[in-house]
Amino acid sequence: QKNLSILSPQQIELGKMLLELGQGHLFEHWPDPGVDDDDKRALLDQVSLLNSSYPGGLSSYIKTAKELLADSKAGKNPFDGFTPSVPSGEVLTFGDDNFVQYEDVGVKEVQNAAFVLVAGGLGERLGYQGIKVALPMETTTGTCFLQHYIESILSLSEASFKQAQGECRRDVPLVIMTSDDTHERTLQLLESNTYFGMKPTQVKLLKQEKVACLADNDARLALDPNNKYKIQTKPHGHGDVHALLYSSGLLKEWKDTGLRWVLFFQDTNGLLFKAIPAALGVSATKEYHVNSLAVPRKAKEAIGGITRLTHTDGREMVINVEYNQLDPLLRATGHPDGDVNCETGYSPYPGNINQLIIELGPYIDELSKTGGAIKEFVNPKYKDSTKTEFKSSTRLECMMQDYPKTLSPSARVGFTVTETWLAYAPVKNNPEDAAKVPKGNPYHSATSGEMAIYRANSMILKKAGVEVDDPVTQVFNGQEVDVWSRIVWKPKWAVTYADVKSKVSGNNSVSQKSTLVIKGRDIFIEDLSLDGALIVDSVDDAEVKVGGSVHNSGWTVESIDKDSSELPEEVRIRGFKIAKNEQVQQFYGEPGKFSLKP
Ligand code: UGB
Numbered sequence: 001q002k003n004l005s006i007l008s009p010q011q012i013e014l015g016k017m018l019l020e021l022g023q024g025h026l027f028e029h030w031p032d033p034g035v036d037d038d039d040k041r042a043l044l045d046q047v048s049l050l051n052s053s054y055p056g057g058l059s060s061y062i063k064t065a066k067e068l069l070a071d072s073k074a075g076k077n078p079f080d081g082f083t084p085s086v087p088s089g090e091v092l093t094f095g096d097d098n099f100v101q102y103e104d105v106g107v108k109e110v111q112n113a114a115f116v117l118v119a120g121g122l123g124e125r126l127g128y129q130g131i132k133v134a135l136p137m138e139t140t141t142g143t144c145f146l147q148h149y150i151e152s153i154l155s156l157s158e159a160s161f162k163q164a165q166g167e168c169r170r171d172v173p174l175v176i177m178t179s180d181d182t183h184e185r186t187l188q189l190l191e192s193n194t195y196f197g198m199k200p201t202q203v204k205l206l207k208q209e210k211v212a213c214l215a216d217n218d219a220r221l222a223l224d225p226n227n228k229y230k231i232q233t234k235p236h237g238h239g240d241v242h243a244l245l246y247s248s249g250l251l252k253e254w255k256d257t258g259l260r261w262v263l264f265f266q267d268t269n270g271l272l273f274k275a276i277p278a279a280l281g282v283s284a285t286k287e288y289h290v291n292s293l294a295v296p297r298k299a300k301e302a303i304g305g306i307t308r309l310t311h312t313d314g315r316e317m318v319i320n321v322e323y324n325q326l327d328p329l330l331r332a333t334g335h336p337d338g339d340v341n342c343e344t345g346y347s348p349y350p351g352n353i354n355q356l357i358i359e360l361g362p363y364i365d366e367l368s369k370t371g372g373a374i375k376e377f378v379n380p381k382y383k384d385s386t387k388t389e390f391k392s393s394t395r396l397e398c399m400m401q402d403y404p405k406t407l408s409p410s411a412r413v414g415f416t417v418t419e420t421w422l423a424y425a426p427v428k429n430n431p432e433d434a435a436k437v438p439k440g441n442p443y444h445s446a447t448s449g450e451m452a453i454y455r456a457n458s459m460i461l462k463k464a465g466v467e468v469d470d471p472v473t474q475v476f477n478g479q480e481v482d483v484w485s486r487i488v489w490k491p492k493w494a495v496t497y498a499d500v501k502s503k504v505s506g507n508n509s510v511s512q513k514s515t516l517v518i519k520g521r522d523i524f525i526e527d528l529s530l531d532g533a534l535i536v537d538s539v540d541d542a543e544v545k546v547g548g549s550v551h552n553s554g555w556t557v558e559s560i561d562k563d564s565s566e567l568p569e570e571v572r573i574r575g576f577k578i579a580k581n582e583q584v585q586q587f588y589g590e591p592g593k594f595s596l597k598p
Contacts, residue, residue: 003030006037011044014051021062023221029228039229046231053209055243055371061211065219065396068378073217073387078377079309079321079329086348087308087318089294089415090282092275094422095463095497102281103496109284110160110277111170113261114254114360115153116245118238118400119186120179120208121267126446127430128569131185133176135427135570137270138450139578140486140555141517145268146189148491150174150196150203152273155491159499170257171202175250177241183207206248208240209233213393214378222393232393238266238354239398243372251364262363264356264400268427270453272355274460275423277496279416283357288414290358290404292320295420297351298441299339300327304401305349306415318413320352320401350417353424354401366407374398375405421459425452431562431573435478446573447476457487460497464504466525469512477562477575485510486555486578489518492540506547515555515578520544520588533583541591548597552582 004012018026030040051058071078092099123132133146157172178186187205190196195203210233215222224230241264245251254262261280265272275293283291294306304320307329321329326349327338342348380394404413420442427449429437434445442448458468471482487510494500506527510516514530520538524545528534532552538544556579562572571577588594 043229055373069217081312082309084307091417102278106277106281110156114173116175116264118177119267122181131182132267138453147196152491155495206244211236234395237397238400239374246367246372262358275418282416289362289411290413292415293355294350294417295424296346299341299347304352425449431477451481454484458484467509486515492521493518535585538588542588544594546596
C-alpha cells in the first residue's frame with residue numbers, strides 16, 4: 001500500500017493482479033518509499049514483460065502451473081488412458097524412384113515455403129561457449145551451420161524458381177528464433193557475414209523470452225537468489241516458436257503472399273537439408289497438415305519416438321513421446337520390456353528429429369484458437385518423497401513438436417522416415433559424455449557430426465556411380481568413428497540427388513585418403529581419379545569440367561588432444577584437426593568453358 005505512490009497506474013494494476021494470484025510474497029520485503037524505488041519499478045517492468053510475452057498472460061501461466069504441479073505431486077501419468085502403438089508413415093529410401101519423385105515435387109514447393117530455425121538454446125550439454133549455429137559443420141572448409149542453412153535455402157529456392165519457369169521470383173523467408181542467450185551473437189554473425197548471401201529483409205529474428213520460475217507447489221513465483229527485486233527466469237523450450245510466429249503477424253503476411261508451408265528445423269543438424277526436398281514432396285503429395293521427419297531410432301536413444309496414442313475415450317493422435325517417457329509408457333501398457341529394438345535392430349517407434357513441415361492455412365486456423373500456446377509440462381526435482389519442497393525452482397516447459405496435441409482428430413498428421421546417414425547428425429554432446437554413449441548408439445558429438453557429413457556425401461556419390469573407397473575406423477576423443485573421404489560441396493553445386501547425378505559422369509574414383517571440395521555451381525566431374533586433395537571453385541558463369549588423375553599427399557585427419565590449450569575450442573571438441581599438406585586448388589574467376597585435367 002505504502003509504495004503505490006512510486007508506481008505508475010499500469011504498474012499498480014500489475015501489482016494488484018499478482019496479489020490476486022497469491023503472489024504477495026514478491027512485495028512483502030519491500031521497504032518504505034524512498035528506498036530501492038528504481039528496483040521496485042524494475043520488478044514491475046519485468047512482470048509486465050513476463051505477462052505480455054506469455055499467451056494468456058501471467059494469470060494463465062500460474063493457473064496452468066498450479067494444475068501441472070498438482071498432477072506431478074499426485075504422480076499422475078500424462079498418458080493415462082492412452083495406449084501406444086506403432087504408427088504408419090511414408091518410408092523413403094534414398095535415391096530410389098519414389099525418393100526422386102518426392103524430391104522433384106518438394107523442390108517445386110520450396111517457392112511456397114518459409115523456413116524457421118529454432119536457435120534459442122545455448123547447448124549446455126555440448127559445453128561450447130559460443131552459439132551453436134556459429135560452429136563449423138565440418139572443418140575441411142570451416143563452413144558454419146548457419147552459413148550452410150542459408151546457402152541451402154538460397155539454392156533450393158533458386159532450383160524451385162527454375163522449375164516454376166515464368167512465375168515471379170520470391171525471396172524465401174527465414175525466421176530465426178533466438179533468446180537472450182543467443183540473440184546478439186546470432187545477429188552479429190549474420191551482419192559480419194553479409195547475411196551469408198541472403199537479403200537482410202529476408203531474415204527475421206524473433207526473440208523468445210524466458211518464463212518465471214516457480215518456488216513451490218502453490219506456483220509462487222521465485223525471486224532471484226541474488227536480487228530480491230527480480231523474478232528468477234528460465235527457458236520455456238522450443239515450443240515458444242508457435243506463439244512467437246503467431247504474435248509477430250508473419251503467418252498472415254506469408255499467407256497473403258501465397259505461401260503454403262512452414263518448415264521448422266534445429267540448430268546443429270548438418271544433414272537435414274539433404275532430406276528436406278523429399279519430405280516437403282511427401283507433405284505436398286499426401287496433403288499433410290503436419291509432417292515430422294523421422295529416422296530409424298535405437299531403443300533408448302536420446303531422441304523422442306513418434307507414436308500413435310489411442311485413448312479409451314476414442315481420441316487418437318500421432319505424436320512425439322520423449323525418450324524418457326516412452327519406456328515407462330510401454331512398460332505400463334503391456335510391454336514388460338519397455339523400449340527395445342525389434343528384429344530390424346531398431347526401436348519400432350521412429351525417432352523424431354524435430355524437423356516439422358506444417359501447412360500454413362490450417363496452422364493459422366489452429367493458432368487463431370490457441371494463440372500459439374502449446375501443451376506444457378513441468379519437471380520439478382523434489383527434496384524428498386513427500387513432494388512438498390523443490391531442490392531448486394522449476395518452470396513450465398513446452399516443445400515445438402507438441403503442436404499436434406491440440407489438433408482435432410480429423411487433422412492429417414503424418415511422418416516421413418529416411419535413413420539416419422542422410423538426415424540426422426546433430427551436435428549436442430560434449431566429448432566426455434559422448435565417449436560414454438553405449439556402443440552402437442550414436443554419439444551426437446562434434447566428432448560424429450563432422451564425420452557424418454563426409455559419410456553422407458561419400459554415400460551419395462557412390463549411389464551416383466562414383467567409386468568411393470570404404471572408410472577406415474579411427475578413435476577421436478574416445479569415440480570410434482568411420483572416416484570416409486572428406487567430400488564436401490556447396491549447396492549451389494547440388495541440393496538434390498538429381499543435381500548430383502547431372503554433374504557426375506564417366507568413371508570416377510575417390511580414395512579414402514582424399515579430400516574433394518566443390519565450391520562452384522557448374523562444375524562437372526567426369527572421369528576423375530582422385531587420390532589426394534582437390535579443391536575447385538568457380539564464378540557462376542564459368543562451366544568447368546574436372547577429370548584426369550590427381551595424386552598428392554592431400555589433407556590428413558590428425559588426432560589431437562582435447563585438452564590442448566593452443567587449439568580453438570571448436571577444434572578441441574572434435575578430437576582431430578585437418579592438416580593441409582598438399583592439394584590441387586583451382587579457381588575459375590572468368591565466364592567461359594574450362595577443363596581441369598591435372
Ligand atoms: N531451443 C530453443 O530455441 N529454445 C529453447 O528454449 C530450447 C531449445 P535441444 P532437445 O531431434 O535432436 C529435441 O536442447 O530439446 C532450440 C526434441 O525435443 O538440442 O533435448 C535449440 O537451440 C527431441 O524429441 O534438443 O530435444 C535447438 O535448436 C529430439 O527430436 C532445438 O531447440 C531432439 O531435439 C532443440 O534443442 C533432436
